[in-house]
Amino acid sequence: xxxxxxxxxxxxxxxxxxxxxxxxxxxxxxxxxxxxxxxxxxxxxxxxxxxxxxxxxxxxxxxxxxxxxxxxxxxxxxxxxxxxxxxxxxxxxxxxxxxxxxxxxxxxxxxxxxxxxxxxxxxxxxxxxxxxxxxxxxxxxxxxxxxxxxxxxxxxxxxxxxxxxxxxxxxxxxxxxxxxxxxxxxxxxxxxxxxxxxxxxxxxxxxxxxxxxxxxxxxxxxxxxxxxxxxxxxxxxxxxxxxxxxxxxxxxxxxxxxxxxxxxxxxxxxxxxxxxxxxxxx
Amino acid sequence: xxxxxxxxxxxxxxxxxxxxxxxxxxxxxxxxxxxxxxxxxxxxxxxxxxxxxxxxxxxxxxxxxxxxxxxxxxxxxxxxxxxxxxxxxxxxxxxxxxxxxxxxxxxxxxxxxxxxxxxxxxxxxxxxxxxxxxxxxxxxxxxxxxxxxxxxxxxxxxxxxxxxxxxxxxxxxxxxxxxxxxxxxxxxxxxxxxxxxxxxxxxxxxxxxxxxxxxxxxxxxxxxxxxxxxxxxxxxxxxxxxxxxxxxxxxxxxxxxxxxxxxxxxxx
Numbered sequence: 001x002x003x004x005x006x007x008x009x010x011x012x013x014x015x016x017x018x019x020x021x022x023x024x025x026x027x028x029x030x031x032x033x034x035x036x037x038x039x040x041x042x043x044x045x046x047x048x049x050x051x052x053x054x055x056x057x058x059x060x061x062x063x064x065x066x067x068x069x070x071x072x073x074x075x076x077x078x079x080x081x082x083x084x085x086x087x088x089x090x091x092x093x094x095x096x097x098x099x100x101x102x103x104x105x106x107x108x109x110x111x112x113x114x115x116x117x118x119x120x121x122x123x124x125x126x127x128x129x130x131x132x133x134x135x136x137x138x139x140x141x142x143x144x145x146x147x148x149x150x151x152x153x154x155x156x157x158x159x160x161x162x163x164x165x166x167x168x169x170x171x172x173x174x175x176x177x178x179x180x181x182x183x184x185x186x187x188x189x190x191x192x193x194x195x196x197x198x199x200x201x202x203x204x205x206x207x208x209x210x211x212x213x214x215x216x217x218x219x220x221x222x223x224x225x226x227x228x229x230x231x232x233x234x235x236x237x238x239x240x241x242x243x244x245x246x247x248x249x250x251x252x253x254x255x256x257x258x259x260x261x262x263x264x265x266x267x268x269x270x271x272x273x274x275x276x277x278x279x280x281x282x
Numbered sequence: 283x284x285x286x287x288x289x290x291x292x293x294x295x296x297x298x299x300x301x302x303x304x305x306x307x308x309x310x311x312x313x314x315x316x317x318x319x320x321x322x323x324x325x326x327x328x329x330x331x332x333x334x335x336x337x338x339x340x341x342x343x344x345x346x347x348x349x350x351x352x353x354x355x356x357x358x359x360x361x362x363x364x365x366x367x368x369x370x371x372x373x374x375x376x377x378x379x380x381x382x383x384x385x386x387x388x389x390x391x392x393x394x395x396x397x398x399x400x401x402x403x404x405x406x407x408x409x410x411x412x413x414x415x416x417x418x419x420x421x422x423x424x425x426x427x428x429x430x431x432x433x434x435x436x437x438x439x440x441x442x443x444x445x446x447x448x449x450x451x452x453x454x455x456x457x458x459x460x461x462x463x464x465x466x467x468x469x470x471x472x473x474x475x476x477x478x479x480x481x482x483x484x485x486x487x488x489x490x491x492x493x494x495x496x497x498x499x500x501x502x503x504x505x506x507x508x509x510x511x512x513x514x515x516x517x518x519x520x521x522x523x524x525x526x527x528x529x530x531x532x533x534x535x536x537x538x539x540x541x542x543x544x545x546x547x548x549x550x
Contacts, residue, residue: 059503081509089507096497097504101448102416108519110508121519143451157508 004197005033005056005165009065012051025051026220028065035164038191038198040208040228043217044242049201052217053169056199057087070164085114088158092170094150095143103145103153104129104138110161121160128160131193132186148179152186159190165197166190173203184210205232205246209267216241229265248272255279292414298527299341299412304421306528307409310337313535314405317542318398326545327397333538334401334408343411351407352400359396366392419443424522437513445501453494460489 010029016022025048033039043049054060055067058074070086072079088110091097100106104125111121129135132152142150151171158166168187172180184207191198200211208214214231216224218241224231232238232245235253244250248269252262255276262279266272294300299307314333321327338345352359372387413421423440430436461471464485471482 057507059507081511084507084509089504091500091504093500095452096500099448099501099505099508100416100444102414105416105519109505109510112517112519113509113511115515115517118517118519118521121517125519141451142448143455161508 002035003032004035004070005199006068007031007052007055007065008068010052010055010062010067011064012048012055012060013063014051024220029221031215031222031225033197033199035197036191036195038188038200038210038212040211040214041199041201041217042203042205042208042214042243047217048220049217050169053089053167053199053201056165056167057084057089059089081114085161086163087165087167088161088163090151090154090158090166090168090171092173094147094154094174097154098142098150098157101141101143102138103134103140103142106142106153107138107156107160110157114161124160124162125156128156131159131190132156133182146179147175148182151175151179151183155183155186155190159194159196163196165199167199167201169201170203171200172207180204180207205244206267209246216243228267232267233264235264293343293347293411294414295342295412297340297342297412299337299343299408301527302412302531303522303524303528304413304417305425305522306524306531307413308418308421308425310531310535311405311409313539315402317535317539318402318405320539320542320546321394321398322546322549326542327394327401329538329541329545330401331397333534334404337408338404341408341412343408347411348404348407352403355399355403359399362399363392363396366395415447416444419447420518420520420522437516441513449494449497452497453490456493457486457490460486 007029010026011024012026013022013024029052041049041052051060055062055074056069058080061075067074069083072083072086074083098106099109107125107128108121111124116124125138126135129138132155134149134152134156137145137149137153142153145153155166155168155171166187171187172183175183187198187200188210190196198211200207202208209228209232211228214224214226214228215222216231216238223241224234224237232249235245235249238245245253245264246267248266248271249264252260252264252266252272252275256262256264260279262275266275302310314330317326317330317333321330338348367384367388368382370385370388370391372385374386375383376386376389377384410418419440422443423436426434426436426439465471469482469485471479471486473479474482
């Protein structure tokens with residue numbers, strides 16, 4: 001697989017106001033993302049997850065180093081629109097990213113900005129709404145939808161632009177469990193059906209467990225990086241960084257402290273139950 | 283309590299009036315207003331009323347809901363009527379008592395004035411009842427687009443209107459939440475003198491404004507992410523297109539204006 005997103009020696013400092021010094025978020029961050037993977041980015045508050053997300057489509061520009069997206073340097077001004085066309089972004093609060101007061105008009109907003117012909121926009125809007133399972137709500141007013149539905153509309157608005165990559169910045173943080181499930185199902189379906197590269201920034205370990213790869217940021221550097229099993233089995237390290245592992249792993253670890261010898265890479269409920277059964281039988 | 287406010291009085295429907303192009307409807311309304319203000323006689327008022335009545339019939343909007351919309355205007359109508367009735371000079375005196383005289387001209391003028399306002403408002407109601415806010419802004423943008431030549435930010439204005447309409451329900455919900463939060467901390471909005479009640483609103487307005495600015499900031503970022511670069515090079519999913527019904531309706535409006543002006547010419 002090709003590396004489509006390259007973060008090379010990224011440095012970023014939030015500018016200080018007046019005389020106060022700025023805040024250094026990254027000094028030398030390096031990592032790459034392969035095409036078509038589902039990457040979850042974890043980290044405690046203030047570790048720079050959202051700041052990093054905003055670098056993928058030129059909302060923030062690096063103070064040092066560079067971010068390459070499908071061979072385009074995000075800092076190059078003439079590449080701004082191509083970069084944003086390639087990398088779509090979904091934010092935390094669904095209310096603050098829906099522009100129009102009819103669902104289908106909102107989904108059409110991105111393609112309209114790209115100057116696409118009207119019949120093509122219609123097709124893309126219908127396809128995008130079908131993808132997220134919101135087609136029957138196309139004529140609704142957004143403020144009457146539930147949080148999960150709003151967030152799916154926001155995702156449809158991004159995929160109607162046909163990006164190669166979607167960055168989701170804590171898309172489930174403001175949703176109830178039902179809405180979270182809807183959004184996560186939509187994300188995995190997108191990744192499987194359309195081979196879109198997905199970057200999910202999240203606080204929920206069980207969501208990160210569904211990814212192909214988990215990257216843990218701590219103090220501006222990549223602290224852990226690998227498959228969910230590999231990352232989450234390092235429970236002690238996660239705890240040091242103020243994070244936790246998924247509940248199944250935490251359970252196994254607590255039991256291990258009591259003298260059991262359970263594996264720490266069981267992220268699924270069923271797998272965990274299986275391991276418990278085997279341990280009890282032994 | 284704030285949720286009860288109805289916004290945009292749009293009645294969804296599929297009647298001919300609903301399906302007309304918003305631009306057509308806006309032009310018809312302007313034409314109709316011109317006709318109303320040119321009307322000087324019973325006959326021309328009758329013609330305009332026939333026009334309005336057929337428009338209402340075609341739209342399928344119940345007359346009841348139009349009448350209901352008039353309720354807040356009763357005071358204005360009464361005042362206009364009375365002022366015109368008492369303060370119009372004329373030769374034919376109908377009644378005279380104390381310092382007040384009512385003339386035939388005054389009576390006529392009062393009736394015309396009240397009729398004019400009533401018909402004016404019914405016409406406007408009909409527009410907002412049959413046109414969704416979003417197609418209304420689309421229509422306005424398209425009608426005003428020649429003004430882009432003199433650098434009037436037509437697209438930006440219609441975008442602002444669209445976003446404002448989108449966020450009204452969100453901000454109302456937010457106001458409700460803030461009010462509950464302040465009430466939970468002992469704020470009192472319902473009793474006290476007027477000045478006290480106005481002062482009590484400050485703890486609602488401050489958080490509301492702060493959150494509105496934060497929302498605006500986030501929305502701007504989200505719009506940028508979706509490649510928004512202003513009106514240039516932008517296309518529309520739904521194109522406005524005039525069809526036969528639109529031309530017919532415009533023709534009827536032109537006929538209405540012509541008749542009313544002709545009648546005024548013959549001083550009828």
